Amino acid sequence: MKIAYYPGCSLHASSKLYDIQTKSVLNKIGIELSEIEDWNCCGATSASKTDDFLAIALAARNLGIADATGLSEMMIPCSSCYSRTLVSQKALAGDPALKSEINAELSKKVEGKIKISNILEVLLAGKNEITEKAVKKLAGLKPVCYYGCLLTRFPSDMPVSDSVENPLSMEGLLKAVGAEPLDWGYKTDCCGASASVNDADMALKLMAKILKDALARGANCFVTTCPMCQLNLDAYQDEVREKYGISKSLPVYFITELIGISMGMDPLEMQVDRHFTEALGLLKELKLL
Amino acid sequence: MSTSTLKYSAETSDELLKEVMDRSGQNLMSCYQCRRCAAGCPVGDESGVTPDRLVRMVLLGEKDDALNNLLIWRCVACYTCGTRCPNNIQTAKINETLKQMAKEAHIEPHIPRVASFHSSFVKSVSHLGRSNELEFMALYEIENFKKGGLKAVKEDIKSTSKLGRSMLRKKRMHFKLERTKGKSEMKRLFMKAAQKRGAKG
Numbered sequence: 001m002k003i004a005y006y007p008g009c010s011l012h013a014s015s016k017l018y019d020i021q022t023k024s025v026l027n028k029i030g031i032e033l034s035e036i037e038d039w040n041c042c043g044a045t046s047a048s049k050t051d052d053f054l055a056i057a058l059a060a061r062n063l064g065i066a067d068a069t070g071l072s073e074m075m076i077p078c079s080s081c082y083s084r085t086l087v088s089q090k091a092l093a094g095d096p097a098l099k100s101e102i103n104a105e106l107s108k109k110v111e112g113k114i115k116i117s118n119i120l121e122v123l124l125a126g127k128n129e130i131t132e133k134a135v136k137k138l139a140g141l142k143p144v145c146y147y148g149c150l151l152t153r154f155p156s157d158m159p160v161s162d163s164v165e166n167p168l169s170m171e172g173l174l175k176a177v178g179a180e181p182l183d184w185g186y187k188t189d190c191c192g193a194s195a196s197v198n199d200a201d202m203a204l205k206l207m208a209k210i211l212k213d214a215l216a217r218g219a220n221c222f223v224t225t226c227p228m229c230q231l232n233l234d235a236y237q238d239e240v241r242e243k244y245g246i247s248k249s250l251p252v253y254f255i256t257e258l259i260g261i262s263m264g265m266d267p268l269e270m271q272v273d274r275h276f277t278e279a280l281g282l283l284k285e286l287k288l289l
Numbered sequence: 290m291s292t293s294t295l296k297y298s299a300e301t302s303d304e305l306l307k308e309v310m311d312r313s314g315q316n317l318m319s320c321y322q323c324r325r326c327a328a329g330c331p332v333g334d335e336s337g338v339t340p341d342r343l344v345r346m347v348l349l350g351e352k353d354d355a356l357n358n359l360l361i362w363r364c365v366a367c368y369t370c371g372t373r374c375p376n377n378i379q380t381a382k383i384n385e386t387l388k389q390m391a392k393e394a395h396i397e398p399h400i401p402r403v404a405s406f407h408s409s410f411v412k413s414v415s416h417l418g419r420s421n422e423l424e425f426m427a428l429y430e431i432e433n434f435k436k437g438g439l440k441a442v443k444e445d446i447k448s449t450s451k452l453g454r455s456m457l458r459k460k461r462m463h464f465k466l467e468r469t470k471g472k473s474e475m476k477r478l479f480m481k482a483a484q485k486r487g488a489k490g
Contacts (some may be wrong), residue, residue: 009419009420009421012467013467014461015461039469040471041414041418044410045407046407048366048385049385049388053485053486054478054479054482061474061475061478105474105477149367149369153367153369154368155368155381156379189331190365194365195403197426198406200448202365206365231461235452235455235456236452
């Protein structure tokens with residue numbers, strides 16, 4: 001099966017590892033990702049905070065390119081890109097005047113027909129294949145699944161494929177490959193990724209709450225699908241621990257690398273060594289490496 | 290935020306309320322102050338203002354306070370307030386509108402770095418079509434320098450360079466500047482956005 005793919009800026013830069021993992025894991029379960037050509041940045045949180053028109057128009061150009069592929073579905077792994085693109089598609093469907101105004105500037109017009117999916121929806125659809133191919137059970141892995149803000153909460157009404165307050169699709173996938181995900185209280189709380197550079201104390205405080213609860217529940221790692229959350233919880237974790245006197249650290253895995261490892265893929269080929277908070281040690285300890 | 294005596298006047302109150310409702314697309318009048326938004330807001334406690342208070346300020350026409358408070362700058366756009374609101378009011382959208390109105394009224398942001406961060410990000414996208422950490426952070430520090438001088442940049446550079454060094458070490462920094470080829474198309478979208486902003490003053 002072939003589906004369109006919008007990687008977004010992050011997966012082509014700081015989270016290139018996520019791009020590599022996503023493609024190879026999905027390939028392994030028979031899904032070919034076709035990256036849409038000449039895409040642009042979706043505008044992320046910054047465009048929506050500064051300019052209402054750009055917030056819709058930037059993602060609209062990508063939607064036009066995606067519609068022109070003729071494919072029926074486009075997958076977007078980054079929660080922020082996913083949210084912005086979905087919001088743009090919906091806004092244009094509800095505002096024909098804005099749609100024709102934007103389409104007038106685009107060479108590939110937005111038709112609004114392509115289905116936008118996040119990575120959990122695509123992985124869930126392939127859960128049987130994943131389970132079949134999971135040669136290594138992730139026994140002893142006790143993750144807390146971190147969904148963050150933008151997978152289930154939107155700035156406008158949107159049908160959500162999982163529970164808004166207590167999503168469980170990530171837990172379901174990880175259980176299928178033998179991990180033992182734990183219940184906890186911060187799975188959809190904000191980690192402050194957009195504030196860590198410009199309002200650092202606030203972001204560190206939000207991250208400390210998340211890390212403390214994960215540790216109190218007895219987790220040995222975080223799992224996430226959002227590259228912004230991953231980078232934030234991973235790169236700033238030492239600073240959080242130092243400021244809040246937390247001695248233990250937790251690796252922050254992308255869901256793709258864990259599913260990949262369970263399907264027998266090489267952690268180093270998936271670049272698991274590129275985490276800020278040591279991530280290979282736990283895998284060695286659990287004899288998954 | 291200053292504690293002000295209520296200066297309610299039906300006329301000026303309506304004007305502010307109408308503008309915020311039009312621009313944010315949110316029906317503020319349906320707020321019955323249940324404070325579910327306040328209970329869920331991750332930054333309300335640290336801002337001195339919770340989302341319900343902000344809605345109330347707008348309803349009562351307290352324009353100075355509505356455009357001049359920490360919450361509109363500290364909001365992390367997590368959309369918890371709007372998702373939990375029984376009346377479907379998305380306060381994050383109201384924050385976005387109030388920030389834009391504050392800018393139009395030349396009110397200094399409570400956290401200048403937040404303003405610099407988001408405007409630099411969008412600027413970087415307008416240059417290349419895609420965002421690149423290096424170009425974006427350079428633009429951001431230039432903005433900080435313009436606003437707060439060398440002192441503001443020095444405070445920042447310590448933490449950002451620490452992050453930069455670990456990104457280099459972990460091979461998560463990329464020096465290749467990716468560009469969108471459809472430059473003229475992107476330019477037209479940015480020009481259209483500028484026209485629209487101009488029309489609002």
